[in-house]
Amino acid sequence: MPSMRIDRITLREIRLALKEPFRISSGVVQERRIMLLELHDASGATTWSECVAGELPNYSSETIDTAWLAISQWVAPRVIGREIAHPGELHEVLERDFREHRMAKAGVEMGCWGLAATLAGQPLARFIGGTRTQIAAGISLGIQASPAALIEKAGAALAEGYRKVKIKIEPGKDVEWLRAARAALGSDAHLMADANNAYTLDDTDRLAALDELDLMMIEQPLAHDDLVRHAALQRSLRTPICLDETITSLDRAQDMIALKSGRIINIKAGRVGGFAQSLAIHDLCESQGIPVWCGGMLESGIGRAYNVALASLPNFTLPGDVSPSARYWARDVVNPEWTMKNGMVTVPLDVPGIGVEVDTAMIESITVRREVLA
Numbered sequence: 119m120p121s122m123r124i125d126r127i128t129l130r131e132i133r134l135a136l137k138e139p140f141r142i143s144s145g146v147v148q149e150r151r152i153m154l155l156e157l158h159d160a161s162g163a164t165t166w167s168e169c170v171a172g173e174l175p176n177y178s179s180e181t182i183d184t185a186w187l188a189i190s191q192w193v194a195p196r197v198i199g200r201e202i203a204h205p206g207e208l209h210e211v212l213e214r215d216f217r218e219h220r221m222a223k224a225g226v227e228m229g230c231w232g233l234a235a236t237l238a239g240q241p242l243a244r245f246i247g248g249t250r251t252q253i254a255a256g257i258s259l260g261i262q263a264s265p266a267a268l269i270e271k272a273g274a275a276l277a278e279g280y281r282k283v284k285i286k287i288e289p290g291k292d293v294e295w296l297r298a299a300r301a302a303l304g305s306d307a308h309l310m311a312d313a314n315n316a317y318t319l320d321d322t323d324r325l326a327a328l329d330e331l332d333l334m335m336i337e338q339p340l341a342h343d344d345l346v347r348h349a350a351l352q353r354s355l356r357t358p359i360c361l362d363e364t365i366t367s368l369d370r371a372q373d374m375i376a377l378k379s380g381r382i383i384n385i386k387a388g389r390v391g392g393f394a395q396s397l398a399i400h401d402l403c404e405s406q407g408i409p410v411w412c413g414g415m416l417e418s419g420i421g422r423a424y425n426v427a428l429a430s431l432p433n434f435t436l437p438g439d440v441s442p443s444a445r446y447w448a449r450d451v452v453n454p455e456w457t458m459k460n461g462m463v464t465v466p467l468d469v470p471g472i473g474v475e476v477d478t479a480m481i482e483s484i485t486v487r488r489e490v491l492a
C-alpha cells in the first residue's frame with residue numbers, strides 16, 4: 119500500500135433512532151448515542167469509522183464522552199501528520215505511555231485500516247487477510263419477561279435463519295428458562311448463554327446444571343476482569359466458557375489459554391484497542407485451537423462493516439453478533455443497509471475500503487456534536 123498521512127479527523131456524535139425502544143434501569147432508551155469518525159488522508163482520500171463506547175461505563179470504564187476527550191487530547195495528536203507506512207504500526211504508537219482508553223484508540227486505529235485498504239484498492243476484509251465471502255449471523259436476545267416469551271423470540275430468530283441464538287441470563291432467570299427453550303426448540307438449535315458478569319463461584323452448581331442443555335458456550339459468567347475464578351469454574355463445567363469483557367489484549371488472551379479460564383473468545387475490536395490486537399488474538403487462538411467469534415456493540419452500519427471484515431478471517435468459525443441493520447435501526451446510516459439471507463451476511467468484496475456507502479446527508483441531519491481535529 120502507499121503510505122498515508124492523516125491531516126484531519128472529524129468527530130461527530132449522532133443520535134440514531136432504535137427500531138424498538140428498550141428499557142434499562144434508568145429509563146427507556148429511544149436512540150443510541152454513537153461517535154463516528156471521518157479520517158482525511160493528505161491525498162484527499164477519506165474513510166469513516168466508529169467508536170463503540172456507549173453512554174454509560176457499564177461494559178467497560180469508557181463512555182462516548184471519555185472517548186471523545188481521549189481521541190481529541192491524546193489519540194489524534196499521535197496520528198495526525200504522522201507518515202504511516204502500515205496501519206499495523208499504530209498500536210504500539212498508541213500504547214506508549216498511554217494506558218487503557220482502548221475504544222477511543224480503536225476508533226482511530228480501525229479507521230486507519232479502513233483508509234489503508236481504500237488506498238491499497240482492496241476490500242478491507244481482504245486487506246486484513248479475511249478469506250470468507252459470507253459471515254454466519256447470530257442474534258443476541260435480552261432477558262425476556264418469561265420463559266414463554268423467550269421461546270417465542272428464540273423460535274422466531276431461528277425461523278428467520280439465525281445460526282446462533284445468544285440468550286442473556288441472570289440468577290433466577292437461567293436454568294429453568296434455558297431448559298424450557300431447549301425443550302421447545304429441539305436439540306439441533308444452536309443456543310448459548312451470556313451472563314455479563316452476573317455470577318460468582320458460589321453459583322457453580324447452578325451453572326453446572328446448564329451442562330445437560332448442550333449449550334455452545336456460556337459467555338463471561340464471572341467478573342469483567344477475572345481469569346483465575348473463571349479457570350476454577352471451567353474445571354467444574356463441561357460447557358465451554360467464552361470470555362468477552364476480560365480479554366482486553368493479546369496478553370489477556372495468552373493468560374486465558376495458560377490458565378485454562380475459557381475455551382472460546384468473543385473478539386470485539388473496540389475492546390482490545392483495534393484491528394492489530396484483534397488480528398494478533400485471532401492468530402494466537404488459531405494456533406492454539408481456540409475458536410473465536412465477533413461480538414457486537416450495537417454499532418451503526420459503519421461499525422458493522424469493520425465487524426464483518428474482521429469476521430471474514432479464517433478462525434472466526436462460530437457465528438458472530440452481526441445482525442442486519444433492520445434488527446436495530448429504524449434506518450441505518452449506510453447504503454445499502456446490511457441484510458441477511460439464510461442466516462448469512464455477505465462480505466462486500468466488490469469495492470475497496472469498508473465496502474458500504476455512507477449516507478452523509480442523513481448523518482448530517484442527526485449530528486448533535488462535531489469537532490474537527492487537525
Ligand SMILES: [Mg+2]
Nearest residue numbers: 312337338362
Ligand atoms: Mg458479552
